[in-house]
Amino acid sequence: MNSTMRLPGRIGPNTLLLIITAAAAPLTGWAVHAATLHNRLAATRRDPLTGLLRRDAYTTRARRLLARHGDDLAVVMVDADHFKQINDSLGHAAGDAVLAAFGTRLTTWAGPRAAVGRLGGDEFAVVLELTPGRREQRLQQLVRMLHTPVTLDDERTVDVAASVGAAAPDVLGTRDLTVLQRAADAALYDGKHSGRAVLATAEQAAVPSINGRRAGRPGTADWRRAA
Template identity: 65%
Template sequence: MNTTVCLPGRIGPHALLITTAAVPLTGWAVHAVALHRKLSGARRELADRRDSLTGLLGRDGYTTRARQITDRYGNAALVVFVDLDHFKQINDGPGGHTAGDRVLAATAARLTAWAGSRGAVGRLGGDEFAVAVRIGPARRELRLAQLSALLAQPVEVEDGVLVDVAASIGAASPDVLGTTDLSVLQRAADAAMYAGKHTGRAVLAGPQHATVPSINGRRAGRPGTAVSGRAA
């Protein structure tokens, strides 16, 4: 049996317009939710993506984890940039790119061991790496010196063949720079790294490094606080 419901009054033109618009509006809302979920999934996929050679976090994943570390630990956080010196010579040497790949993999393993399970280590591209880790001011100098010595150890690229390795290291911390802004910390660490290029020592950024103009993060900074380490 059909049931008819009678509504009092007339349906005006404005009410009809609202009723007609309700269906497409609902459709757009569903579409927006689906799009948001798809974009969120894509962002998570980027964040979880690993570098195929070293197994380290890619740039997006590293950035996400580094922000979490600096926000959580504040003045006890440390951001470190690492660049391998004379890496092109290794790639152009007798072992070729195979030797270069083994040096990159060994560097990644050393950085991961140094940072520990709660640190974030990423490969930014080529022979450039970044680390975000919790290290308080009292232990900072010792730990950076340890990192310098660790990265300067030769790498075995094939049976019995060792390749000398050297790395430039720059570090930045919120307590020195007065901010937990990751972009500021990274710019300062990058400038400090170039200020200490080829010295074999880690350089801790001062406030002046945060204001060094850069193009893609690549312009040498002014001298900073050098932390003793093994010479390259």
């Protein structure tokens, strides 16, 4: 039996449209499927609460920025202060609102070309272009932003604060993201609850860490003195 499709010698416009539509249907289906997969992949790259990059996506982007821009960058670690008290006293919805607000503030502060990630819990990280001459002003600005009260949906306000540590390739002599984050984390804990940002020194870069957290506490160094 010959299964070849036979078309009339003269094809009208309506018939041609049906043929084109039938042929395009599988392609359209694949296009929708591909778009769906792309959206799902994009969703897995971002934290659903804050909209910030998840750890793996942040790390990939951060390393790319460090490779491209070198010494005109800074790695900034941020840790919310007294966050457990907010959850315990006001509820987890209030805690989520604070985290979401921090995500928005970090994104606004860092700009669209930065890598801004939520590493887990109330810990955030940023890699952005930040030249030595602007470090003091910009880090002071970030601290002020993160100490501005958060307004909840029910109009209550929550007093918030965060500790900030930074590390710069030109100060530490490395572009290794792991080393820079460890140093920034050490600087953050030296300035914990102090209301100021701390720029890491070479001494802090040598501090060992366990799961990204410090195993010791070297002497405190104000980032303004270390710059």
